[in-house]
Structures are given as structure tokens and as C-alpha cells.
Amino acid sequence: MPKSFDEQKFGLLLILPSFILLGLVALYPILRNLILSFTENDQFIGIKNFILLFQDERFKSSLFNTLLFCLISVPLQLFLGLVFALILQQRFFTRGFVRTSVFLPWALPTAVMAVAWKWIFNDTYGVFNDILLRLQIIKEPLAWLGKPDLAFFCIILAEVWKCTPFVTVILLAGLQSIPPELYEAISVDGANTLQRFRLITLPLLRPFLLVALVFRTIQALGVFDSIWVLTGGGPGGSTEPISLYVYDTVFRYLKFSYGSTMVIFSFILSLIFVFIFYKFWGDRQIEY
Amino acid sequence: MYKLIIITSLMIASSYFSCYPQEKTKITFLGWPDPGGGFEEVISDFEKENPDIDVEMIKGPTSTDTRETMYVTSFLAGEATYDMVFMDIIWVPKFAKQGWLIPLDGWFKEERKEFLPGDIQGSIYQGKIYRVPLQSDAGVLYYRKDLLEKEGFMPPQTWDELIKISQKLQNPPHLWGFVFQGKQYEGLVCNFLEILWSFGGDIFDKKGNLILNSPQGVQALEFMYKLIHTYKITPEGVTTYEEEETRHIFQEGRTIFCRNWPYMWKLTQEENSPVKNKVGIIRIPHKEGKNSFSTLGGWGFGISKFSKNKSACIKFIKYITSYQAQKKLHLKSGIVPTRKALFSDEEILKLNPHYPDLYQILLSAKPRPVHPEYAQISDILKRFIHKVLLGELSPKTALDKAELKIKKVLKE
Numbered sequence: 001m002p003k004s005f006d007e008q009k010f011g012l013l014l015i016l017p018s019f020i021l022l023g024l025v026a027l028y029p030i031l032r033n034l035i036l037s038f039t040e041n042d043q044f045i046g047i048k049n050f051i052l053l054f055q056d057e058r059f060k061s062s063l064f065n066t067l068l069f070c071l072i073s074v075p076l077q078l079f080l081g082l083v084f085a086l087i088l089q090q091r092f093f094t095r096g097f098v099r100t101s102v103f104l105p106w107a108l109p110t111a112v113m114a115v116a117w118k119w120i121f122n123d124t125y126g127v128f129n130d131i132l133l134r135l136q137i138i139k140e141p142l143a144w145l146g147k148p149d150l151a152f153f154c155i156i157l158a159e160v161w162k163c164t165p166f167v168t169v170i171l172l173a174g175l176q177s178i179p180p181e182l183y184e185a186i187s188v189d190g191a192n193t194l195q196r197f198r199l200i201t202l203p204l205l206r207p208f209l210l211v212a213l214v215f216r217t218i219q220a221l222g223v224f225d226s227i228w229v230l231t232g233g234g235p236g237g238s239t240e241p242i243s244l245y246v247y248d249t250v251f252r253y254l255k256f257s258y259g260s261t262m263v264i265f266s267f268i269l270s271l272i273f274v275f276i277f278y279k280f281w282g283d284r285q286i287e288y
Numbered sequence: 289m290y291k292l293i294i295i296t297s298l299m300i301a302s303s304y305f306s307c308y309p310q311e312k313t314k315i316t317f318l319g320w321p322d323p324g325g326g327f328e329e330v331i332s333d334f335e336k337e338n339p340d341i342d343v344e345m346i347k348g349p350t351s352t353d354t355r356e357t358m359y360v361t362s363f364l365a366g367e368a369t370y371d372m373v374f375m376d377i378i379w380v381p382k383f384a385k386q387g388w389l390i391p392l393d394g395w396f397k398e399e400r401k402e403f404l405p406g407d408i409q410g411s412i413y414q415g416k417i418y419r420v421p422l423q424s425d426a427g428v429l430y431y432r433k434d435l436l437e438k439e440g441f442m443p444p445q446t447w448d449e450l451i452k453i454s455q456k457l458q459n460p461p462h463l464w465g466f467v468f469q470g471k472q473y474e475g476l477v478c479n480f481l482e483i484l485w486s487f488g489g490d491i492f493d494k495k496g497n498l499i500l501n502s503p504q505g506v507q508a509l510e511f512m513y514k515l516i517h518t519y520k521i522t523p524e525g526v527t528t529y530e531e532e533e534t535r536h537i538f539q540e541g542r543t544i545f546c547r548n549w550p551y552m553w554k555l556t557q558e559e560n561s562p563v564k565n566k567v568g569i570i571r572i573p574h575k576e577g578k579n580s581f582s583t584l585g586g587w588g589f590g591i592s593k594f595s596k597n598k599s600a601c602i603k604f605i606k607y608i609t610s611y612q613a614q615k616k617l618h619l620k621s622g623i624v625p626t627r628k629a630l631f632s633d634e635e636i637l638k639l640n641p642h643y644p645d646l647y648q649i650l651l652s653a654k655p656r657p658v659h660p661e662y663a664q665i666s667d668i669l670k671r672f673i674h675k676v677l678l679g680e681l682s683p684k685t686a687l688d689k690a691e692l693k694i695k696k697v698l699k700e
Contacts, residue, residue, distance in 0.1 A: 123525030124461070124537055141461055143525035147678065234472025235527050236675035251357045252663040254386065 030267070036260035049261035058237065058245060059262065066241040066266075068152075070220040073159045077216055078209065080160065081167025086201075088168065089175045106165035114229035117158045121145050121230075148238035151231050155239055158226055163219070167212045174208030175201070210281055217277070218270050242266050313600045316344040317372035317589070318358055326621030330613045334604060341600045352376055363388045363592070371595035372605065375419060377410040377586050377655055378474075378662055384413040385660035389590045391416035395602060406584040407626050410655030418590050420609045421626035422617075425585030426653035427482050427572055428646065430538060430546045430556070434566040443570045445580075447486070447511065450545060450573050454521035457544055465521025467534045468547040472674040475530055477666045478583040479547060480673050481656060484508040485581035486574035491657050491665070498698070501691040507575075509676050509683035516677065527677050539563055547572065549585065550624050550646060569642045571649050584653040586626070624650075661697050668693045 037049055053059055088099050105113065120127050121144035129141045145151045182200050191199065224243040227233065233240030242262060250259035322328060322345070331343045348355045356379060362369035363386070373379075373389065383389050393416055400408050400417070407421035431443055435457055444450040454465025469475035484490065489504030499505075515522040529537075531548055535555065538546035541562050546552075556567045574580040589605045591598055607613055614625040618636060624646070630636060631647040640646075656662060672690040675681040681689070 121528075122533060123523060123528065124542060125540070141523075141525070143523070143528055146525050146527035148680075231528075232471060232473045234670075234674055235678050236472065236680055237671045248663070248667060251360055252353075252667075253661070254360070254382065 033260045033263050033267075036257055037264045040257045045257075049258055050265075052258065053261055053265060058240075059242075061237060062240045062242045062245045065152075065239060066221060066223070066243075069156065069159075069223060069241060070217060073156045073163075074213065074216045074220050076156070076160050077164045077167050078213060080164045081171055081212065082205075082209075084164065084168040085171035085175055088172055102168060103165045105162050106169070108162070110162060110225040111229055113162055114158060114226040117154070117161075117226075118145070118230055121154050145231050146235055148235055151235055151239050155227050155230055158230060159220070159223065162226065163216060167216065170208050170212045170215075171205060174205045178204045206281070210277060213281075214274055214277055217273050221266060221270050221273070312340055312342040313597050314342045314344060315371040315595070315597050315600050315604060316346060316369070317374045318348045318355055318370050319345045319374050320350060320355070321347050322621065324621035326617040326619075326623065329620060330608055330616055333613070333616075334607045337607075338603065341603065343604055346370075359383075363594070366594060368592065368594040368596055370592055371597055372601050373590040373592055374422075374587060375590055377407070377419075377421075377584060377588070378666075380411055380419050380590070381413045381658050381660045381662060383590070384416075384418045388593055389418045390593055390598065391418060392420065392591065392602075393417055395606075396420055402628060403626050404628060404650050404653075406650065406653045406655055407586055407588070410584055410586075410658060411588060413658060413660075419588040420590075420605050421586060421588040422609050422614070423587040423623045424626045424650055424653075425549050425551075425587075425624060426582035426646075426650050427478060427547055428550060428582065428649055429570050429572050430548060430552060431568050431570065432541075432544050432563065432566055433568040435544055436568075443568060444545075444573050446576050447573045448576060451515075451519050451521060454544055455519065458521060460520070461523065462542065464523050464537070464543040465519075466515060466545040466547075467522060467526055467529060467537055467543045469529055469531055469534060470526035470674075470677055471528050471530050472670050473530060474666060474670070476670045476673055477656065478585070480508070480512065480669065481583050481654075482547070482572045482581060483512060485654065486572060486578055487511070488575070488578045491669075492659075498691065498694060500694070501687040505687050506683045509673065509686065512673070513676050513679070513683065517679065527674060551622070553640075553642065554622050569645055571645075571652070580652065582649050582653040584650075584655045586624075588626070661700075664697045665694050668697070 038047070039045060040049075084102055088095065088102065092098075119125075123129060123141045123143040123146065126144070128144060129138070132138045133141065142150065144154050178200065182204075183196060186196055186200060222243050223241050224247070227239055227241055228244060228247075231239045233244045243266075246259050246262045246266075249255050249262065319327060327345055331345060334343060335341065348358060356376070359370065359373060359375070359379075363383070373383065375383065380389075396417055403421055404424055406426075407424055408417070411417050411419035411421060429444075436443065436453065439453075439457060441453050441456075444453055450466060457463070458465040468479045470479065481491070484505060487504045487508040489499070489502050489508055491498070491500045493499045516524055516526060531552075534543075534546050534548055535552050537543050538548070538552070539556055539561055550569075553567070553569065555561065556563050558564070571580040572582055589608065591601045591605070595601060608617075609626070611627055611629060614623070614627055614630055615633060615636065617623040618625055618630070619639075625631070625636075628647075631643050631650075637643055657665065659665065668690050672681065672686040676683050676686045
């Protein structure tokens with residue numbers, strides 16, 4: 001059909017400007033990074049940087065921290081986000097107010113909320129210690145951000161608090177897209193609440209869960225601002241993620257080539273994660 | 289149609305001519321938010337005297353690291369976004385090594401002796417000077433005059449005295465003995481250096497050899513660990529404190545001694561401060577038989593290689609670092625001057641009775657190692673010092689490891 005072919009060409013022409021724009025802002029930096037990671041002072045150095053990377057203790061520990069952070073915080077966010085979405089889907093008095101307050105953390109700038117958490121976790125004048133002391137859960141004030149395990153707990157708590165609303169929003173939209181007739185039909189068949197959830201809600205929410213999972217994982221792998229403010233990578237480097245190390249390497253040590261290598265590495269890492277998710281979770285289409 | 293063409297061409301013409309006659313030389317720099325408005329006033333004074341120069345101060349964020357990143361980004365692009373570089377003392381060697389700054393020896397030579405020696409020393413890289421100091425900064429020890437006087441104690445000269453007084457007067461967790469900046473960040477290195485120097489150690493000797501891993505180094509680290517875990521005069525949470533956390537604790541009356549920078553003085557003396565008129569300032573203590581030293585901080589002006597208006601920059605830098613301008617900056621914004629003469633200025637002394645003490649402290653202040661790889665050296669130090677404070681590594685092991693890593697950086 002010649003007419004539709006023309007239309008196709010015309011369509012391509014129309015999207016060309018945005019395609020070029022996207023290429024400039026997304027593709028160019030990636031390619032530039034790739035080139036930088038294989039060169040030093042404009043000299044080709046092969047994979048020397050990548051070899052150095054795997055001998056670098058600080059990199060290995062920051063990689064471990066990033067993965068641990070991601071693997072703990074993302075499932076927690078998904079679980080809590082699902083619970084909140086299911087609750088907010090119900091009709092109840094003051095639902096509008098509750099919905100707004102649940103979404104509030106997501107609307108705050110991360111740096112601002114991180115500063116607030118830093119005060120909350122302070123050992124001498126922080127609220128967290130005060131409450132725990134009053135409830136007699138702890139006997140003496142704890143330096144929450146001053147011990148490796150506790151500090152890791154704190155950054156995950158802050159991240160989950162901040163990002164769960166994002167998952168909630170997406171899942172709530174998903175819940176609202178499920179046709180109510182399906183629930184009516186399964187109720188007629190005599191299913192209980194748990195069966196309704198398992199047979200209707202969960203399978204139909206899958207694409208939304210996938211979106212939330214992919215977004216949260218990519219962002220968790222690149223986590224920067226909250227940790228930067230809360231611990232600065234401490235204590236003793238025990239909460240430092242890759243992004244903080246990259247920042248130091250590029251902007252403070254001015255080692256651009258090595259920094260690019262780390263960026264390329266985390267880029268590939270994110271790609272692998274996304275690939276796995278789609279491979280094992282996203283290939284089946286839903287038919288009503 | 290004709291009307292439209294005429295109007296359009298008139299508009300173009302008028303906009304062209306209106307900007308044509310006032311061709312001023314414009315020079316810019318990235319500064320901080322300018323509390324008190326001191327910079328703005330000095331700049332407008334300067335523009336009145338030099339109507340052909342237009343100085344633009346871009347008010348950057350408060351965070352030093354962010355402003356450094358902004359400068360680095362513009363340098364990397366090779367752009368003259370900023371003609372002048374308003375820089376922290378530790379940026380000098382790094383920027384100079386990259387060739388982003390021009391040396392100022394041509395016109396800044398004779399006047400150097402009017403400035404505090406540490407500020408000058410920290411502005412020099414490989415024999416050339418790249419920065420004219422504007423603001424000085426050095427670590428000092430704040431103490432609660434009222435508490436010490438009540439028990440008849442003199443302000444401590446040595447660490448032993450500080451420990452003795454603290455243990456006698458403290459009542460943790462309501463009143464601690466001594467707090468400092470112990471979070472894993474640049475401030476920790478400043479604190480460590482002061483203690484290291486006051487024990488007679490150093491990172492590099494005069495010839496530039498690495499001497500960090502010495503008996504003095506081990507003693508200094510051991511001392512820091514003991515403050516928390518043996519003498520118990522410092523809260524464990526010190527490993528999370530930056531300047532402001534320590535200030536809050538001191539200002540709320542929950543510690544006897546606090547190491548901080550001179551900025552804290554003004555804030556402790558404000559109307560609603562619970563410790564108003566109860567605060568004294570002295571030098572950082574030292575080990576018996578050794579000397580006290582403070583870590584030097586501070587800000588000054590350099591000129592970007594990419595600037596097209598270097599002579600206008602020189603004019604402005606000469607102006608803003610002059611006696612009168614520095615005095616104005618101090619009176620308006622509380623900036624600690626870099627010219628020695630200002631510490632005996634009557635007007636300043638009336639407002640700051642502690643300035644003669646501060647002057648002595650600044651005279652003995654030392655810059656951090658002036659080295660292009662300082663940022664990396666400092667990061668290695670802060671990680672290992674922090675691990676010692678946490679009790680994860682012994683001082684000796686930490687120094688062994690840190691030394692190994694620093695040697696690797698120096699070899700690269």
C-alpha cells in the first residue's frame with residue numbers, strides 16, 4: 001500500500017528531531033564514556049582500567065555495598081508498596097488524606113529528607129534515640145550512623161521510607177486498571193479473599209510490579225544523594241556505594257578515565273539486572 | 289506588511305544600539321551565598337571606582353564540594369565561565385597541576401609579607417603562587433569558661449590537662465568532656481592532623497618523604513581512640529559529627545570542650561544562645577613537651593587560564609584583598625581577615641576581644657599537605673582513621689595499611 005508507506009516515511013520524519021535529541025543526550029555520553037574508559041590522556045590503553053578495577057579493594061567493597069543495598073531495599077519497597085496500594089485501594093473515611101500523606105515522602109527532595117534523617121539519627125539530640133530510650137528498648141544512646149551495621153540499617157530505612165510511595169503509586173494505578181467484573185465473576189465461583197488476590201490481583205499486577213522493580217533497581221544501583229548526606233560513605237567506608245566512589249574519582253581526584261571505567265561497569269550491571277527481570281518475569285502477555 | 293517590517297527592523301536596531309555604547313569588561317566568579325552582604329557591598333564599591341568593569345558574583349551553594357565540582361566542570365569544558373576562581377586552600381595544587389590557573393608572581397610578591405604566613409604557604413605550588421588569600425581559618429579549642437572557673441581550673445595547655453579537667457567535670461551523657469569532628473570526611477583529617485602535629489608527627493617531612501607511619505603517628509591515633517573508649521570523655525557518636533553537630537552540642541551546653549573553626553564564636557554569642565558570655569577560645573592543646581598546631585583552612589582568589597579579561601581580574605583581586613575591603617567584609621559578614629594588620633585594628637578588636645588569641649593561633653597554623661594528589665591521600669587517611677575510632681583496626685595496622693595505599697597513589 002503506497003499511501004501507508006508514505007505515511008510511514010512521514011512519520012519517521014516527524015520523530016527524527018526527537019530521535020536526534022535523544023541520541024545527543026543519551027547515546028553520546030555513553031559512547032564518550034566508553035571511549036574514555038579505554039584511553040588515558042588520549043592514548044589507547046586497552047583493558048588496563050578494567051584489570052585495575054578488579055584489583056581495587058575499595059571498588060570491590062563499594063560494589064558489595066551497592067548490591068547489598070539494592071537487594072535489601074528494593075524487595076522491601078515492593079512488599080510495603082504492595083501492602084499500601086492494597087489498603088489505599090479500599091474505600092474508607094479520610095482516604096484522600098491518607099493517600100496524600102503516604103505519597104508525601106516521594107515528593108520531598110532526597111537531600112532534604114536525608115538531612116532530616118541525619119538529625120533524627122543523631123546520638124545526642126536525635127529523636128530516634130529519645131523515643132527508644134523512653135520506650136526502654138535501648139539502655140543507652142546509640143550512635144546510629146557511627147557503626148557499620150547500624151549505619152547500613154539507617155540508610156536502608158531512609159531509602160525505603162522515601163521510595164515506597166513510588167511503588168505504591170504505580171501499583172495503585174495497576175489495581176485501578178483491573179476490571180471489577182473479574183472480581184465479581186470469581187466471587188460468584190465462590191473464591192475467598194486470598195484466592196482473589198492470588199488468582200486475579202497478583203497476575204494482573206505483574207506488568208506494574210515489573211515496572212516498579214526495574215525503576216527501583218536501576219535507581220538503587222545508582223544511589224547517591226541520601227548516602228552522601230547521611231554517612232558520606234562512612235563509617236570506615238562501610239556504606240560507600242559505587243556512585244560515591246565514581247564521584248570522588250572524577251571530580252576530586254580528576255581521574256576521568258578510571259571513573260568512566262566504573263561508570264561503564266555499573267551500566268553493564270544495570271543492563272544485566274534489567275535483562276534478567278524481563279527474561280524471567282516479563283515475557284508472558286496477559287489476556288483478559 | 290510594510291509596517292511589520294519597519295517595526296521589526298526598528299526593534300532589532302534599537303536593541304543593537306542600546307547595548308552598544310556601554311561596552312564594559314565583565315568578570316565573574318563563583319562564590320557562596322554571601323550572608324551579611326559583605327561581598328556585594330565591596331563589589332559595588334569597586335564598580336564605582338572602576339566604571340568600565342562589571343564584576344559578577346555568582347552565588348553558589350554553601351557546600352564546598354559542590355562549588356568545586358562546578359569549577360571543575362567549567363574547566364573541563366575549557367570555558368571562561370568563571371574568570372576568577374574563589375578557592376579553598378586545598379584546591380590550589382590540584383588546579384595548578386592541571387594548568388587551569390595562571391601564576392600571580394608577577395604582581396603579588398612584595399605584599400606577601402603583609403599576609404598570614406600559612407595562607408601564603410598554602411597558596412604556593414612548585415614555587416609559584418596561584419592564590420591571593422582573602423579569608424583565613426584555623427582549628428581552635430572552645431571551652432566553657434564558667435564551668436572551668438567554678439572549679440578553679442585554668443584553660444588546658446596539654447592534652448593531659450584536658451583529659452583531667454574533663455573527667456573531673458563531665459557527667460555523660462548530659463555533659464561530655466570533649467567533642468571534635470569525627471565523621472568520615474575532610475574535617476576528620478583536619479582534626480587528625482592537629483593531633484598528629486601536636487604529638488610531633490607529620491605526614492610528609494620537609495623533603496616530601498612520607499613519614500606518617502611513625503611512633504608519633506601511632507601515638508596520635510591511639511590517643512584519638514582512647515578519648516572515646518578509655519578516657520570516655522568523648523561520645524561514641526563523634527564518628528558521625530561534622531562542624532554543625534559539634535556546635536549544637538556545645539551551644540546547648542552539653543560539652544565542656546569543643547574543637548571547631550572560628551565561625552562558631554559569633555553564633556555562640558548570639559542573644560538566644562544558652563552559652564552566651566560563657567565561652568573561651570584557646571589553641572589546640574599539645575602533648576607534654578611538644579607544640580600546638582592548627583590546621584589551616586581558608587579562601588582566596590586565583591585567575592582562570594581561560595579568562596579573556598585577566599587584567600581586570602588583577603585589578604579586582606588587588607581591591608578585594610586590600611585592608612579596607614577585608615575590613616568591610618569582616619564587619620559585614622564576619623570573615624576572618626588574612627592581613628596581619630587587621631588583627632590590631634581598633635574597630636575589629638572592639639567587636640572581637642578574642643582576636644589577639646586567634647591571631648596567635650593563625651600564626652602557628654599549618655596548611656594540609658600541599659600536594660596535587662591530596663584529595664586521594666586525604667580519602668585514604670579518613671577511611672583508616674575512622675576504622676580506628678570505631679575500634680575495627682589497631683592504630684599500628686591502620687597506619688601500615690594507609691601508608692601502603694598512599695605510597696601506591698604517589699607512585700602513579
